[in-house]
Amino acid sequence: MLKNYFKIAFRNILRNKLRTAIHILGLSIGIAISFLIFNVVTHSYSFDKFHPDVDRIYRVNTLTDYGDGGSYPNSGTPGPLYDVIKEEIPGIEEKGKLYTMYNTLVALPNTNKVFDRSNEVTFADPDFFKIFPRKWLSGNPETALLQPESVVISEASLHKYFPGSEASDVLGQELMFVDTDSIYAKVTGVIADYQENTDFIFKDFISLSTIRTEEQINWYGIHEWNSVTSSSQLFVKLSKGVSPQSVDEAFTPLIAKNMEAEENGEYATSFFTEPLSEMHFGQTYGSKSVSKTFLNGLVFIGLIILVLATLNFVNLETAQAISRSKEVGIRKTIGGTRIQLISQFLTETFLIILVSSILALGLVEGLKLLFKTYLPQDFSIEYFSLFNILFYTAFPVLLTLISGIYPALILSNYDPQRALKGEMVKNRKFSLGVFLRKNLTIIQLSSSIAFIILVLVLNYQLKFVTSQPLGFDKEAVLYAQLPFMSDPDKMVQLQDRYNQEGIVKSASLSGSLASSTSLWTSVVRVPVDTTFEELSIQVMNVDSAFVKVNGIPLLAGTDGIDREEEILVNEQFVKEAGFASVEEAIGSEIGYSEKQVKIIGVVADFHSRTLREKIRPLLFTYNPEYFQTVNVKLNSDQNLAAAKERLEQIYLTIYPYETASFNFLDTQIDRFYQEDVKIKNVLGFACGLAILISCLGLFGLSSFTIAQRTKEISIRKVLGATLNQILFLISKEYMILVGVSFLIAVFPAYYFLNDWLNGFNTRVEMPYLIFIAAGLGVMAICLLIVGIHSFVASQSNPAKVLKSE
Structure with missing residues (x-):
């Protein structure tokens, strides 16, 4: 009996090549994504689980x-x-x-x-x-x-x-x-x-x-x-x-x-x-840590892709049910039971999923190469591990039951007498099959629209923040780490060597970069009348050339900080400290680090951190023992690669036992939004897959449903309907489905984007036009697919279609 199920299932699969190809392509994508994410998640949760207790x-x-x-x-x-x-x-x-x-x-x-x-x-x-x-x-x-x-x-x-x-x-x-x-x-x-x-x-x-x-x-x-x-x-x-x-x-x-x-x-x-x-x-050693938010996002995306592929299968199978009604009628007439029919249809589903699972293994290796930079450094897939064997053993069976049980129940429930006449069910106004197909199509389309909105808005915001002026000149600035607790005389010697180079405009020493992810905070005591008021501030350790090297505008005083009792501050500090103007702040003394220090200069506000954060009150102090970075501003029109190599050669003459490695400041700043770019790119890939799967389903569904209306189209042509009228008649239903899908997609997309955008101090207003553009884009794709099938159907000869009537 089982052999017979597989034999018939194999023949049915080969007979419907288009349907089978759509199923296998959609399911293999969903299974490959799920398998890869399953391994990434298990890998991430495997760290330090082996310690006793x-x-x-x-x-x-x-x-x-x-x-x-x-x-x-x-x-x-x-x-x-x-x-x-x-x-x-x-x-x-x-x-x-x-x-x-x-x-x-x-x-x-x-x-x-x-x-x-x-x-x-x-x-x-x-x-x-x-x-x-x-x-x-x-x-x-x-x-x-x-x-x-x-x-x-x-x-x-x-x-x-x-x-x-x-x-x-x-x-x-x-x-x-x-x-x-x-x-x-x-x-x-x-x-x-x-x-x-x-x-x-x-x-x-x-x-x-x-x-x-x-x-x-x-x-x-x-x-x-x-x-x-x-x-x-x-x-x-x-x-x-x-x-x-x-x-x-x-x-x-x-x-x-x-x-x-x-x-x-x-x-x-x-x-x-x-x-x-x-x-x-969280905060861990090295660079192996992973964002749990990013990991949960991957799981969510994987589930969506798999659900879309499964819905695709259910939708097409229920739509194709009418074409197999006579087969069901004959089987029931010659003694076939409902259990046998369900088993037969589930066997077909299992074979399709089995082939999809095998194809998915090849897709997984392609996905690994495509997303190599997004995967953990030491990530690898052990295909014959216990977890993966269980996955590939249980997953096809589970997916068969989930995706195949409803179509199997629908097919096996046909009345033999009506089925042999080509009728599915008794004529009634409400059809569960049609209702289900429309709603499954809406779910697929709404997922595609939501993905498109997310990707477009994320891209819009990231372009916005990366194009904003930072308040300093980040171009042609290179930096390198100094040996920890290096001799101050050696650091100054290195700085002097760079200043002697024709390619160098200026060099400085500092504890950190002009803009980085590091944060040093402290508290100062600002005089207010006869008392002091405490102010929480950000601190940067710099030398007298730091402001010039990084092109930070000086508003008042001097930037030549070279004594520990002298400081520079920014505009935000002047405002929060209660000074009437930047000129008034010059010469004032405040309490910092258990001593009195004098403000000798005020610089313009600049973004020393990401644009997610507001600009803090900032204090520049001078403590050469704790300089950790050398910053070099190149002259204009330099060969950057050659200049970088020259800087590293000079570095090794002062520190022969070190590894010289210069990096560009603008490259470091771009890394501020690396996590957001990852999310955007992964969502973009998921968006492409969601659209592909939805298009495959829509292609198969529209080709079948329009085939069922060929006679209706022919009759309308005989009665004088034009091509535009026929196309509008068939497309109207799908336009309504896209409209409903758009309304459903807007709410989750808005909720996620509003929360994400609120994480930026500098952000765009919610771009509602992008929402509308995403909906119109999906409608255009949908109408294109349906329009092609409708056009082909409208070109058929009514005499040939209606000759049997």
Whole structure:
């Protein structure tokens, strides 16, 4: 019996080649998209799931409330919290701390061999490996990080630093790590590398007790409750039965005990626990993190594409039902039961989905190449993994039942006597099949219209923000990172070398770029009558050439900042500080960083962050020890590629052990909206697929329904109807469907776009004309498809069509 089902199903599929091609193309696209997104989601949720008792491991985060400036979460915590958390907070079974290092130079002092700078070096306390146990290749895990100047290295570091050596042979070997100062640490252990997906990228673990001198403690800020940096991260393992909510509540009295309240009695700082499983979607190490919003958007888009393909199948199959009514009548007449008929039609559906699933595998590889830059860095598909085998085993069966059951029920329910006469059902005004087909078509068209609106408006807003003046000159400005805590004399030497080059207009040193994602905030005390008023500000550390290099307009005073007690401010600072004019602000003294500083210049407002944010009061300070960036403005009409290469050559003459890499400032600014561009491009691709699937369905549906009206068209022609009248008669129904679809699509599109646009301080007004254009565009496509079929049908010879009547 089963063999007979497949044989008949195979013949029916081959007999209706157009219908089959439409089904397979639409379903294969939907399955390929779903399979790829399924793997991306499972990959993203697989990070750090392998640790023992992972459901009890949390990272403690800090939330700082700046009042009107908003609240900002930070994955770091104050240093003293680590010392007291186990005693002060009930329910903490283990605690572990990392203090991550940035751009650390690693060397072998015995051989003077220098390795590249690394972001995979961290300080760690001995208890860290109690929360995150590792396989030890050599060394004692209980004592390896107890003593200062001890370091535990990974297997990867073993092969990098000591090629050809065994793990036991390197114990006692000395490594040098250059950070604020040179740290000479002896290898006390070697651990195996993680083979699973993890956000813990670190290869070298220096004992936390190495930070013990007063100078080191002050630099790393591990002694102050008010000092929070994302480098200082605290992990805890809760006792069994302890909820994270109870731990979060216990932080309140701890904060009251150790921190000062604001004037209103509230505390600006609070702590909260974050499950380890959520770390991959937030502030993490390296560049493996993924936006959960983007991931959820992918899932939503995948479901829409799959639903559209499934609706396409249901719509066409129910429309084609009338052509198989005689087949059903004959089968029932010779004894076929309804269960047998349902099984037969589901078998046909399964074969189509099976072929679509096989074709989808090839499409997946194409999609991987097409969206390579949007996928996680280390993403790969293991086709024979358990999850993927289950997907490809269960998914076709589930999709067969979802998409095939309704058409099968419709077909198997025909009355044999009427079916043999070519009648589907009794004549009645309401037809469930027609009603369903119209509504399924509306869902498809409304999805296409909504996608088009989203893509066009996102593109419109992104073009708008990227074309806005930023308040400074970003063209032909290049920058490079300086070695961390570099000698100030060397930095000035590098700056002087660049200023001597004919291709360079000017060079400056700073702590950050004129516009970047970094944010340094502080509070100043502005004199008001006989008292002081506190003002929350943004701080940038710059030299006297910074304003000139970046083309920031100077409104008053001088930009020659070269003393720590002198500052520059922007217009917004002048306004919020209560000065009547920029000239009045010059020479005024304010309290900053526990000292009085003098305003020597006022610059025009400029966007130092993305256009999502408003311009903050800004203070330029001068602290050369903490410069991290060299900025170079090129003269006009330079060969940018050659100039970049020359700048990097000069860099290496001053820092021969570094990796010179200059980047363009305007390229960095374009990255501000990288996430939005990704969303726009993915939505654009989904939009194209939605339109394609909808067009396929509309093509098949219109070709069938117009074929059913061929005799009606012929009769109207005999009675004198013109071609335009016939085309309008047939197209009118589809115009109504597009109109209803447009009304349905407008509301979800508006809701999403309004929320997204509100995230920009600089934004366009809701472009309603784009909504109308999207609706008219889909109507034009729909009328084109229907019009072609209607035109072909209207050209048929009425005598031939009506000869049997």
